[in-house]
Amino acid sequence: MEAVRLQLARLLADKIELVGARTQNSVGLLFYCKTSSAFRRLDRRFNAGTLRDLLDVIFNALLVKDLIEVSVNELAWHEDVFQQAMKYFDGTGN
Numbered sequence: 762m763e764a765v766r767l768q769l770a771r772l773l774a775d776k777i778e779l780v781g782a783r784t785q786n787s788v789g790l791l792f793y794c795k796t797s798s799a800f801r802r803l804d805r806r807f808n809a810g811t812l813r814d815l816l817d818v819i820f821n822a823l824l825v826k827d828l829i830e831v832s833v834n835e836l837a838w839h840e841d842v843f844q845q846a847m848k849y850f851d852g853t854g855n
Contacts, residue, residue, distance in 0.1 A: 775803070820833065
């Protein structure tokens with residue numbers, strides 16, 4: 762659990778909030794970037810593979826009671842979604 766706290770502290774330092782929800786059979790996570798630079802840092806984490814590693818740690822911490830281990834095999838970030846988000850931060854998108 763300490764690894765999760767450390768990773769979350771790093772996200773907060775980058776002005777990125779993580780919102781999580783767990784229901785009976787699902788876990789959902791949302792990254793909320795407060796600035797365009799925070800969004801770019803999240804993108805760098807994605808491209809470096811550290812975002813997937815972080816998600817592995819978080820999912821396993823959330824599912825520890827279920828005695829199962831998960832691994833994020835694929836994490837997709839489509840370029841058009843990235844560009845649309847950057848337009849939003851730049852004030853040129855809807």
